[in-house]
Amino acid sequence: xxxxxxxxxxxxxxxxxxxxxxxxxxxxxxxxxxxxxxxxxxxxxxxxxxxxxxxxxxxxxxxxxxxxxxxxxxxxxxxxxxx
Numbered sequence: 001x002x003x004x005x006x007x008x009x010x011x012x013x014x015x016x017x018x019x020x021x022x023x024x025x026x027x028x029x030x031x032x033x034x035x036x037x038x039x040x041x042x043x044x045x046x047x048x049x050x051x052x053x054x055x056x057x058x059x060x061x062x063x064x065x066x067x068x069x070x071x072x073x074x075x076x077x078x079x080x081x082x083x
Contacts, residue, residue: 002081005074012070017062024055 020041026032027050034050041048045061048054 002078003074005071005078008074009067009069009071013063013066016066017059017064020058020062021055024050024058025052028052028055 020037023033023037024041027034027037037050041058041061042050045057045065048057048061
């Protein structure tokens with residue numbers, strides 16, 4: 001079975017970007033997940049903050065990060081599965 005890198009990339013990008021988006025809004029209003037976002041997202045993604053604007057940056061960065069990561073995973077999987 002071959003994986004489609006673009007399809008897997010879009011799927012994981014939507015999941016990771018959406019997760020950052022939702023968690024940012026939850027944290028902005030309730031404080032939930034603040035430590036997670038401060039330690040992980042703010043240290044990796046430039047200009048990301050726990051704010052309404054930061055939620056959209058997180059959505060963008062998360063999608064991009066997930067898309068590239070999943071695409072590479074699918075390519076590596078296809079190469080190894082072909083053996």
